[in-house]
Amino acid sequence: MDGSRNHSRVRRLLLPLTAGACAVALLGGCSDPAPSSAASAVDAGAPMAESDLEDGYQRVIKDVLPSVVQIDASEGLGSGIVYDDQGHVVTNAHVVGTGKTFKVTAATGGDPIGAKLVAAYPEQDLAVIKLDSVPDGLKAAKFADSAPAEVGQIxxxxxxxxxxxxxxxxxxxxAVGRTVSESRAGGGTGATIGNMVQTSAAINPGNSGGALVNLSSEVIGIPTLAATDPQMGDSAAPGIGFAIPSSMVKTVADQIVKDGKVTDSGRAALGITARTVVDDRFEPTGVAVVAAQKDGAAAKAGLKAGDVITRVGDEDVTTITALAEALASEAPGDKVRVAYLRDADKQTAEVTLGEI
Structure with missing residues (x-):
């Protein structure tokens, strides 16, 4: 795997309701509320006085917090971002879970507001809900354009x-361009998500669906996952979190708002049903094709049930997760070389990828 792959274990950032009453010990892990800066000074490379940076942080917080909400779902607490002036709120699919109705509270305070699910798209761990009414003071967030985030950006x-x-x-x-896979444990969607933004900003359970913003008060991503360290009992690895980039958020949310569902995923697929295969030592060795969809990408390239995929492009494939990660960096219509075993014989095929 290349450097853009992330093989750390990750966890969702939904806060179970039973953990809602945090106390003193939890406060010790929160950073000071300081974000933003005079973007013009940063962009120009000019030195910035500490007071200027502090003022800039405070301006960004004042700009963005009226666009951030807390979502009380049946399965826990999460966050969301006001998407438009019609009351649509974008969040993570694992925040809404199986719920259809929610209570939403603005970050700036006020009474809880009812909201209903518009649609969830677990494949990208995104969802849109709509408020029953839009209170005064709540405003739509400004999402950054498709230009990628830059390493070192505050x-x-x-x-x-x-x-x-x-x-x-x-x-x-x-870092940017990370591909991470979410566990299904604890209500996770099991999604494999490409082009994630990695950040050192502290994110914890309950941050899911919230806003990762730049110093121009623009949302560049939605915090979704945190890395965990298996050697430390799967506790959170400090300073390693992941956010879905704003470009993907807008692509999915725009379709849900317009059509009530995702009509164009932009995600590559082989068009197969598959399972991980293991050797005599129970080590994963590849992905067996259980069924190939008629007229699907794999079937058109000659793959069939019983074949065992071992490589896609430059990526070795030993598990279903590895296959999903390899495809996450590709796009529908891309041509990739797929290596596979058929009756123990090594074969390859050029596959024109389809779409999920």
């Missing part, structure tokens, strides 16, 4: 970590 994470609404932490973009 960012702020806003949401309700551990049930602490209106919380803000700051850090930088640590």
């Amino acid at each position: 960012v702020l994470a806003m949401g309700s970590p551990l049930g602490l609404s209106s919380s803000v932490t700051q850090g930088i973009v640590s």
Whole structure:
């Protein structure tokens, strides 16, 4: 795998309702509410006085917090971002879970507002809900354009970590182009998501669906996952979080708002039903094709049930997750070389990828 792949274990950032009452120990892990800066000075490379940076952070917080909400779902607490002036709120699919109705509270305070699910898209761990009414003071967030985030860029994470609404932490973009897979444990969607933004801004359970913003008060991503360290009992790895990029958020949310569902995923697929195969030592060795959809990408290239896929492009494939990660960096219509075993014979095929 190349450097853009992330093989750390990750966890969703939904706060179970039973953990809603955080106490003193939890406060110690929160960073100071400081985000933003005079973007012009940063862009120009000019030195910035500490007071200027502090003022800039405070301006961004004032700009963005009225667009951030806390979502009380049947399965826990999460965060969301006001998407438009019609009351649509975008969040993570794992935040809404199987729920259809929710209570939403603005980060700036006020009474809870009812909301209903418009649609969820678990494949990208995104969902849109709509408020029953739009209260005064709530405003739509400004989403950054499709230009990628840059490593070293200062960012702020806003949401309700551990049930602490209106919380803000700051850090930088640590890496871009990460591909991570979410566990299904604890209500996760099992999604494999490409082009994630990695950040050092502290994000914790409850931050899911909130806002990762730049110093121009633009949302560049939705915090979704945090890395965990298996050697530390799967506790959170400090300073390693992942956010779905704004370009993907807008692509999915626009379709849900317009059509009530995702009509064009933009995600590559082989068009197969598959399972992981293991050797005599129970080590994963490839992905067996259980069924190939008629007229699907794999079938058109000559693959059939019983074939075992071992490589896609430059990526070795030993598990279903590895296959999903290899496809996450591709797009529908791309041509890739797929290596596979048929009756123990090594074969390859050029496959024109389809769409999920």
